[in-house]
Amino acid sequence: LYPGREFLFPQASTMFARCTRKCASSVLLVALLCCVLSPPAQASKSSEDIRCKCICPPYRNISGHIYNKNVSQKDCNCLHVVEPMPVPGNDVEAYCLLCECKYEERSTTTIKVIIIIYLSVVGALLLYMAFLVLVDPLIRKPDAYTQPLRNEEENEDARSLATALTPSGARANTVLERVEGAQQRWKRQVQEQRKTVFDRHKMLS
């Protein structure tokens, strides 16, 4: 046994233990964002995602026109894209000088994925809000929730003490109780924030 070994595991395990709860949500967030990043990385260029767009202005008695064609970047010029050519052969060069051709690409997959992610998050938030407003007060006992409302003059010290000592206090046994405890804490936090911003106008007026 080399000297470092007996210290290796306690150090690593305490580091991981400290990390787990706080890191979990952040790791989840990072993972979610990696899912957002991967579609553009893997997006294969489907044929409808690239184009060469040539804008040709009015020339003599020919009106202006826009041409789109699905060509690669090296073929993106007036001669390949403008079909049928509205001017006779000797005028082609003068006409093409006026036209401006640009190569553009986009990723429809990215757009679709992002919009769907966005709409699902909005939908989930709306559902959660509906749940909190309508369903939650019915299934929970009222006193646990209205407690913070009564203790408005609560001593700052006691509250800070409670938040400081709760991590080291008695741990809730089941996952459900822990989730409920976290939710209650979050609700209290949001209520505090709401009081600060909306009622007392102490911040963000």
Next chain:
Amino acid sequence: MDQKGYRRGSFQSSTSDEDMLEIAGASLDFSVADDDPPLDREMGGFSSYNGGGMNGTSTMMDFLEEPLPGVGTYEDFNTIDWVREKSRDRDRHREITSRSKESTWALIHSVSDAFSGWLLMLLIGLLAGSLAGLIDISAHWMTDLKEGVCLAGFWFNHEHCCWKYNTTFTDRDKCPEWKSWSQLILGHGEGAFAYILNYLMYVIWALLFSLLAVLLVKGFAPYACGSGIPEIKTILSGFIIRGYLGKWTLIIKTITLVLAVSSGLSLGKEGPLVHVACCCGNILCHLFTKYRKNEAKRREVLSAAAAAGVSVAFGAPIGGVLFSLEEVSYYFPLKTLWRSFFAALVAAFTLRSINPFGNSRLVLFYVEFHMPWHLLELVPFILLGIFGGLWGAFFIRSNIAWCRRRKTTKLGKYPVLEVFVVTAITAILAFPNEYTRMSTSELISELFNDCGILDSSKLCEYVNDFNSTKGDDLPDRAAGPGVYTAMWQLALALIMKVFITIFTFGMKVPSGLFIPSMAVGAIAGRLLGVAVEQLAYYHHDWAIFSGWCSQGADCITPGLYAMVGAAACLGGVTRMTVSLVVIMFELTGGLEYIVPLMAAAMTSKWVADAIGREGIYDAHIRLNGYPFLEAKEEFSHKTLAMDVMRPRRNDPPLTVITQDSMTVEDVETIINETTYSGYPVVVSRESQRLVGFVLRRDLIISIENARKKQDGIVSTSVIYFTDHSPPLPPSSPSMLKLRSILDLSPFTVTDQTPMEIVVDIFRKLGLRQCLVTHNGKLLGIITKKDVLKHIAQLANQDPDSILFN
């Protein structure tokens, strides 16, 4: 300032302290038994400053054995102690470096510790860039949703819907797949009824989006409203606002920012993007111990994250770093400069790979022309600067007045109704005018655009003379009827935007300021540019034009005037200097226009500063009463420290704790009866010689913990802060040693120190409080709040408006 260094390093001069006191002739009874000998430090081990005071040899386990959880952390709405945080970080770093020689694991640990900063910057850049891409694409889509829907796939906005189809030259927007609401419902898009239906749908969608935004903000994260930059400035100067940079605030801010921008309100997304990026920075800090535990290091990361936020908003990494340096950060060490630049680059690169605008551009209004300008055009540019300064001062005054009314009267009790009414007014007024119906970014993009042959918008409808067209270069032409229509429509749009933004900024939805200010400036600039262009065309024989603008030449570029106007207005409101010019020239991709931009920015700043000293963010900080000590202003009054310190003449004497003669009960009584955030510790009440300073929070946590965990601690136990317990009869209960939470090197000044120096000390070191001594005895205390109140009093402002502790 060098007191710590003196204590630590002066082991050799062991009698210098006593010598100095004798020379000064003080008639104190300097008995060594009374207080600690000046150089009481543990030999051999590391005696960490204020955390974990170990003695004996340092072992691996010492590194893990931490002080009580909660000691060394801060309460909400309190200021951090920069000095303590920085020295804690230095201790930690010293510990890791000294241990890295012991084993391979420790070496790897030290390397990864050094590398963790860069890894964190990389992650912040990635996350900020992806969120910005999400916001851009969603906002683009939802803005177009007010007008119609794409049948080929509802997730396409107007431009992407018509991407594949050959549109006509004059009607570039029409394609069969995109149906406006009246086309969808009625089947046709022409006629009065269709117009009314479109109008109605526009207003309904706008109301729906903004209501949803304000309900989400109110229900889930009330801190997500507003711009965020004033609060971030305060946080970066050392204030703690718990939850302001949390997960829920991040999610809600991202979602509601898209909704607010899409609802057509006169607001932008740049300020909230800085908040979003800082939230990302704060959340990712939790992955690394080095940044999670140390508030000062975390603020360095937040400065870099703010730079990344501006970088993705404008596609300007350098401008972002300079914005963070100039506007947002308080302490910006040089190491942070390089890391901020890295984070900003990574964020810009990530956003570019997501490609929200389809042509590898990061911002919608990228300028691509490089036409030259003439020196005589500086006159209209300076005029634009003056306009920008005047508008900036007017906007700040009126917005602050409106926000103050919202804060103090009944208007503030109905936030949801307020958002509803403002959105309704904005939507109803905006729809008839095509320039206010389009999103503000699109408007700016169109105004920045230089008219070429290929443009067919109304603004470019000049009278074309085809015989004289040579290639792509268009000369100055007479304005056609389209241009005249566009001019008066733009003038109406200008008036509307000037007034509606005053009521929009500061509402309870995420709202930014950059885009509306740039829009106002761009409209004014374009109007002036077209006016100058027509003047030059019709009067090309005047003396001022004949030299450089002959007939048939292309000399005036109205797009450039729009750009200069946008920079002037933005500078007038925010009072940015270098960062503004750099952002604008990164937007244009060239250095040709630096001189006009600088001329306009400087003029607007001077004019605005002559009217009112503060920028919009500082004005909001003052309105909310945040404890932000302005770092740029000079303190020019001749007051002394004893004029500001507490207790004043008629107040009860300073509440102190003695170093070894108070019981637990006494200390608890003091804590319950007073609300101070810290107490000085003295040798004894008679001598009032200073030992150190202890924080209220640490005291409470330690006493509670001792009562629970340590046996024998009762209300009559004596608390001692010395190294060795005081001699007491053996029948007394066991004593509680609290030396580890005592700050042994509080900063002191004498009572005759001028306040200029005291304010300078507070600013440069980031102190929370400073003790005042007289002839070596403790006299009083000056806190940051006292300094702020004093400054406010001397500036004839209301000193009671400083709210927080």
